[in-house]
Amino acid sequence: MFDNLSDKLDKAFHILKGHGKITEVNVADTLKEVRRALLDADVNFKIAKDFTNKVKEKAIGENVLTTLQPGQLMVKLVKDELTELMGGDVAGVNLSGNPSVILMSGLQGSGKTTFSGKLANFLKTKKNKKPLLVACDIYRPAAINQLHVVGEQIGVEVYSEEGNKNPVEIAQNAIKHAKANGFNVVIVDTAGRLAVDEEMMNEIANVHKAIEPNETLFVVDSMTGQDAVNTAKAFNDRLNFDGVILTKLDGDTRGGAAISIKSVVNKPIKFIGTGEKMEAIDVFYPSRMADRILGMGDVVSLVERAQEQYDEEEARKLQKKIAKNEFGFDDFLSQIQQVKKMGNMKDLIGMIPGAGKALKDVEIEDDAFKHIEAIIHSMTPVERSKPSVLDAKRKNRIAKGSGTSIQQVNQLLKQFDQMSKMMKMMQGGAGKNMMRMMGGMKGMRP
Template structure:
């Protein structure tokens, strides 16, 4: 995400790092490039100008000219200003009330219905809530069907009334249904339009007045850039919403919406969508996003995602298997599934400092493990648990069954053997400490 912006900001700040001495002139030149990068990212000109003015004022106020490492200090100042521009601190979702009612708003095509499902799944898994989805898009039967499909997929109840065209009545009935059936969170998915119109605004305003939500969220497609900011302002004038959700941040987004929206509507970005999977939802942390934009990665979020998949009991069992040299392909397959649950590969690799620059121009398939999984699934249970039995004829059968070559099968076996030796070696000291540390870190968040 934000690859183009990251590259241009890196280029602007790199020029400054190359100077032995920093002057007001080359600071001005650097900040001009920074402002150009922001404008190219579709950030409003007034906001971009204010941003660079603030950085310049702080730079001169902190005596950057006499600093031993002025380039690094400038990077820090730009990072701090980016963090403030995007909201400063992360803001949580308000789940007050019994039940807590969350009203979703936004234009058609912004990903509102899909994100309603993602949010319900997030609250169910992270906050141990029992959510109910309410379908209030009375103009698109497909949206109601989509919500039911998502509910079935996620094992989350959905309330709808297809024969009723009164969205306000459906919303009120949905909240009543939640109270009667033990749901402590209600997520109301409302209708979107292709553009802002009076009928749409009146309807969502009436729904808001009727159900008095504890949280009203505006869902915006981050790929629409500055248009998204203008739409957010129009909705906020009617709804006075509590927060913003940015969807499709994994797409070819320039970043203008994420950088500008807080300044324009003075409402925090609360969540971001980073992929198509139902798990592809993250709490928005402005500082972490600033780190990623500047190519510093986001190790904290990467560790948190790993911890969510970390099971201490499974780790102990795995440790015993490695110690007894019984780590097999079934165990390996299980590890792959845990990695896949963490998110798409490009997003995960982008959290590693410097990785975005190193991977520039490289297309990383979201299903990078597909070939490996096919090979393992083509093995018999005996071959998975005891790879040493794999002879030439077995390998030929596996290659044919998985649609790969014998060379690819041999390559996987070689890498698996090397990994097994490395894991065995780690058992001697460093590995155990690492396992214990990961277990301890689970409670540190």
């Protein structure tokens, strides 16, 4: 996420390395590179220029703080300005209606239907809501089928009307259905449309006027860069939407849309899509995104994701097993499953300060645990619970059964042994304190 932009900004800050004070000369050289990095990331020229001018005003004459070098001070100033440019504070979704009606709008191919499902899943699992998905794409039968597949996948009902070609009627009928059946959120998925298609733009404007949604969201593919910003402006002029959703931020995106869209339409980014899975949705925090763009990681989001998978009862059982030296491969497999639920590995590693930069050229696949799981699944129940019984003959059988090599099996056993010893050591005061801290932090949000 934003690797190229992060690298170029890092090089820009290196210009100040070794200087004892920020001056007009060295700050000009640094900000010239910052502006170039933003332009390369497909940020609008005027926005990039205004951005660097604001940073320059704050930087000139600043003395080096006792705990900061000039380069670090410049990073702080850029981070603060980036945060402000992307919206400053986090913007929540309006769920005040009964039911709350959310209208999804966007271009064809922006990922709107998939994200409607992600949003429904988010509201169901994180906000304890009972959402209803509504299929209002009357032009593409595959979109209605897709929404039904998504709904079945996440356990959310989908409302559609076969043969009805009036999206206004479908949306209105869906809201009546929601009221009669106890749904407290209605998510209306509309047809993708081009901003230049006057007839299609009139149609979504009519749906908007008829159902008076509590929240109108514009879904945009972040990989389209500056085009995404221009399209958002055209849609906003017609719908006056409430917020933006950026999809495909896990792809090879240059970041221009995330950085400049708020400045152009004056509407906040509310959610981002970070992968293909239904759980790959994050609330957009401008300050956290600024940290990630500047290579500082995002520890808060990482801890939050860990807390969502943290089960106090399971943790207590695990503690007892470790204390009795009964921690086996079934327990290890359970821990792997919890990590996988947190998101794709590349995204998680990018949240660790410095890790993203250190591993930028390393290709991290989503199935990074695949061979480990295959090895464990090739073990018998006895072998999983008592790894000490694994002799050469058993290892050979496991390697063949899992499609791996003896070396990979031995490597896993060695790593497992080291991890078991480390977990045993953590059974002391430090480990117990950490468990208590995780328990106390669960449910907290910044």
